[in-house]
Amino acid sequence: MPHEIAIGDVLVPGLLPLFLGCLLVLWLIDAVFGRLGLYRYFWHPSLVRVALFFCVFGLAGLLLLR
C-alpha cells in the first residue's frame, strides 16, 4: 500500500484509511467479545479495548510503513 493516496486529487496519508479499517476490525472484535461475554474476565474492559486497538493499528501501520 502506498504511503499517500489520492482521493479526488486530495493527497491523504495512507494511515487514514488504515485507521478507519482498524476501527472496523475493532468493532467486529467488540461485537464478538460482547456476544460471548468475554469482557467479564478482564479487570478493565475499556483498557483492553484500547490496547487491542493499539495492537491492531500498530501492526497494520508497521506493515504499511515497512
Next chain:
Amino acid sequence: MTAAAATDGSPRWQSQLRAALAGEGSAWLFVGKSVLAAYLAAWLAMWLQLEQPATTMITVGIVMHPHSGMVLAKSFYRALGTLAGSVFGLALMGLFPQERELFLLSLSLWVALCAGGSMLYRNFMSYGFVLAGYTAAIVTLPVINHPLGAFDSAVMRVSEVMLGIVVAGLVSDVVFPERLRTVLRQGARQQFAQFVEFVRGSMNGTIARGDMEQAHLRFVRSAVQLENLRASVIFEDPEVRARSRQMRYLNGRYMAASTSFQSLHHLINRLQRRSSEAAAALIALYRPVGAAMTPATGNVDEPTVLLPLLEEASAGVPAQAAALREALPLEARLDFDTGAALLQRFVDELHVFTQLEVELREGRVRTPVERVHFQRGNDLVGAAVTVLRTFLTMATLSAFWIGSSWPYGASAMLIATIFSGLFAAAPHPLQSAGNTLAGYVLGIAGAFVTTFWLLPGSDGFVMLIAASLPLLLLGPYLSTRASLPGVGAGYAIGFVYMLGLKNPMTYSPVRFLNDGLSQILGVGMSGVAFAFLPGVTGSAWQRLRQTRQLRAQVVLAARAPLPGLTWRFESISRDLFQQVVEHTQPGSADAHELLAWALSVHECGRALIELRSDLAAGHGSAALREAAPAAVQAVARLYQAPDVARWREADRAVQHALDACPSVEQASSLARLHLHQLRSALRDDESALAPYMPNTGEPSHAA
C-alpha cells in the same frame, strides 16, 4: 476507629467535614478528568501543529460528561455532525465564493434546518444536528474573505474536532470510568421490582383511579428512561450492544403488559361501579396471580423465584375461569369472558416479560425475540418554529454584518450558531440564555485575566497549565452544580474560546476586546430571539397539540399496517405522554386531564389493535367481519376530534358490530370480547370521554 471517635462526639468537625464533602468527590473526579482531557488534547494539537488548539479544547469541554457512555455517544454523533457540516460548508463555499448575500442566506438556512432537525431527535442524535450546523459555520466564516483557504480550513477544523473527540473519549473511558451501565442495570431492576410490586399490591382486585394514574406516570417514565439509557450505553459496553435487541423487546413487553394490566383494572372498576357479579368473579380469578407474585420464601423481587410460580398460575387460569363462569348468571358472562381474556393476555405477557428478565440477567437469551423499535412522537410544528427562529437570528446577524461591515461579524455569527441550537432544546430558553450569557461574560473576564496577566510570564507547557488551570477549573465545577444550569457551560466555552491558545501565542488586547464584545452580542442575540418567537418546548400551545397527537395514536392504531403496530403504538404514545408530562405541573387540572386521556388512549388503542389482529387472523363470523371495520373507524374518528355526535356514532357502530356476533351462550370469539371491551371503555363515565357522553344514559348505567 474513626467511627468510634465520631460517636464519642470529640472530633465532630470530621463528620461535619465528611458530610459537607459528600458528593464533592465525584464532582472533583469529573473536574479532574475534564481538565486532564482538555490539556492532553491541547498538547497533542500543538504537537501536531494544528492551527487552533483552542477548538480541540472546546470540543473536549463540550463532549465531557460524568458518565463515559454519554461521552462516547455524544462523541459518535458529534463526529457525524462535524463531517456532515464541513462537507456542506465546503459545498457552499464552492457554490457562492463571490456572493456573500446568497452565501449567508444559505448558511443561515442550513443552520436553521439543523437546529430544527435537532428538535426531532432525542438523546445526542439531536446534538449531532446542532454540530452539523455549527461546523459548516466554523469552517467557512473565518475564511470567508479567502475562499481558496476554505478547504485547508475544513481539514484543520475536522482534525481539531476529531482529535478532541478521541482524547475525551479515551480519557473518560479509561481513567476511573463511571459506567452508565450500572445506572442502566439499576434502572432495569427497579423497573421490574416496581411493576411486580404494583401487581402484587392490587391483589384484592381494585385500584383507586388516582393510584393507577400515579403508577402509570412511573411506568411510562421508566420505559422512556430505559430506552434513553440503552441508546447511550450501547456505545460504552459491547455486551449491552450485543443484547440491545433483547432489551428493546423487553421494554416493549413491559409496555404491553402494563397496558393490559391497566385495561383489566379499568374493566374491573367499571364492573364494580355497575355492581355486576362479574367483578367479584374476576377478582377471584385474579387472586392466584397476585399470590404467585408473592412467594413465601426467597427474594420477592427476584425474577428467577417468580418465574415458576407465574408459569403455574398462568396454566391454572383457563380451568378456574371455566369454573367461575358456570356460577355466573347469563347476563354477566360476557363481561366475565372479556375480563378473563384480558387477564389471560396480561398473565402471558407478564410471563414472557419475567422470562426475558431472567434470561437477560443470566446473560443468555433463548426466547425468540421480535424486532422492536422504540418510536418517538415528534412535534413537527415545534421544530418548524425553531427553524424559523434560528433563521431569523442568523439572517439578522448577517444583515447587520453586511450593513455595518463590522470586522467581527463572523465571530458573532459563529457563537450565535452554537447557542441557537443549544437553547432551542432547553425547557426555559430565556432563563437558560440569561444564565449562559452570565457564564459567558464571566468566562471572558477570566480569560482576560489569564491572557494578559498570567500567561505572558509563563514559559513551556507546564507553566501554561499552571497559569490557565485555576480559572479554567471553575467551568466544569460550575457545571456539576444543578442549581446553576447553563452557567458552567457558558463559562467553560467562553473561557476557552477567548483564551484562544495558540502556538506561538498571540497577545492583542484590541482583538480580544472586539472579539469578546462580538461574542457577547452573538449569545445575546440568540437569547433575544426567544423573546420574539418564544420557545415552543413546554408551552401551553405545544401541550395542547401534543395532547391532540396523543389522541391521534388511536387513529394510528385503527389505520396503520398491523405488523409491529403494537410496539409502535405503545412506544409513541408513551414517548408523547412523557414529553407532555415533563412540562406539566404535577397535580394540576392539566396534568389530570392529560393522564385521563393517556389511560383512555392506551386502553382503546390497544383494544383496537387486538381487534384488528383478530379480524386479520380470520376470527369471528362473516357478519362480524363486515361490521367490525366500521366500528374501528368510528372509534378512530371519535378520538381524532371528540364530540357528542361522534361518540354516539362510535357507540352505535360498536353496538352494531356486537349485534352481528352469535349469542351469548356460544363460545365467545376473541374479536367479540375485544368489541365488548371497547364498548365498555367507551361508556366509562370516569374516563376522559365522559364529557362527550350524552346524558340520556344507557340502561346499563342504571343498575
